[in-house]
Amino acid sequence: MIFYSNWRSLAAYRVRVALALKAIPHEVVAIDMAGGEHLGERFKAINPQGVLPALDDGHGAVLFQSLAIVEYLEQTHPTPPLLPADAAGRARVRGLALIHAADVHPLLVPRVRNHLQKDAGLDDAAVQRWLARALTTGLDAIEADLARSPHTGTFCHGDTPTLADICLASHMLAMMFFKVDSAGWPTARRIYDASQQLPAFADSHPLKQPGAPPA
Ligand SMILES: N[C@@H](CCC(=O)N[C@@H](CS)C(=O)NCC(=O)O)C(=O)O
Numbered sequence: 001m002i003f004y005s006n007w008r009s010l011a012a013y014r015v016r017v018a019l020a021l022k023a024i025p026h027e028v029v030a031i032d033m034a035g036g037e038h039l040g041e042r043f044k045a046i047n048p049q050g051v052l053p054a055l056d057d058g059h060g061a062v063l064f065q066s067l068a069i070v071e072y073l074e075q076t077h078p079t080p081p082l083l084p085a086d087a088a089g090r091a092r093v094r095g096l097a098l099i100h101a102a103d104v105h106p107l108l109v110p111r112v113r114n115h116l117q118k119d120a121g122l123d124d125a126a127v128q129r130w131l132a133r134a135l136t137t138g139l140d141a142i143e144a145d146l147a148r149s150p151h152t153g154t155f156c157h158g159d160t161p162t163l164a165d166i167c168l169a170s171h172m173l174a175m176m177f178f179k180v181d182s183a184g185w186p187t188a189r190r191i192y193d194a195s196q197q198l199p200a201f202a203d204s205h206p207l208k209q210p211g212a213p214p215a
Helices: 010-021 066-076 087-107 110-119 124-148 163-177 187-195
Strands: 004-006 027-030 053-057 062-064
Touching: 004 010, 010 066, 010 087, 010 163, 027 062, 027 163, 066 087, 087 124, 087 163, 110 124, 124 163, 124 187, 163 187
Parallel strands: 004 027
Antiparallel strands: 004 053, 053 062
């Protein structure tokens, strides 16, 4: 497998954690997002959307969209499972994951931030308000469900990590990247801290990847 990644990409992070949890051997190809390599013809021949990540499965399929890739890994490498066995549990885990991956993260990505600054003329403070609002309203919803559900355990759904924990960690890392304090969401914070005790999460941290700045 070839994993097209970038140290800072949160979507790539989600796939990196899934690969690590499932201990799937792969080669990493780092794409220079800051230098615009993802927008060049060579990478667009791999992922026509020009975004990270992408995964070449080594059997003729080139996959894109982090959650689609994680679902592929789940089906091809079912152990350990990242989705619960029951339908309601799977829907809850996917729902929690999608609050971040479908509704919040798309508001934070470089092309949207660039558009807000360069085309819409927002200054740094206004962009920061945009980012903080997206992150905190999303985390409000995640926290409310985590706090009310009897299925919440050490992790978002039970005592083993699922796709929801991968996306929660991605959300909390975005809070850190954009300097939004996460102290007001205690269940989410507790679960994020638990995930960081696992090497698959800790070793996948963006700042631990090749090309990342020292801190
Ligand atoms: N929904 C996509 C998001 C992909 C995405 O936007 N990736 C970001 C990095 S986290 C990217 O490549 N952005 C490039 C840009 O915005 O120019 C996924 O989950 O894979």
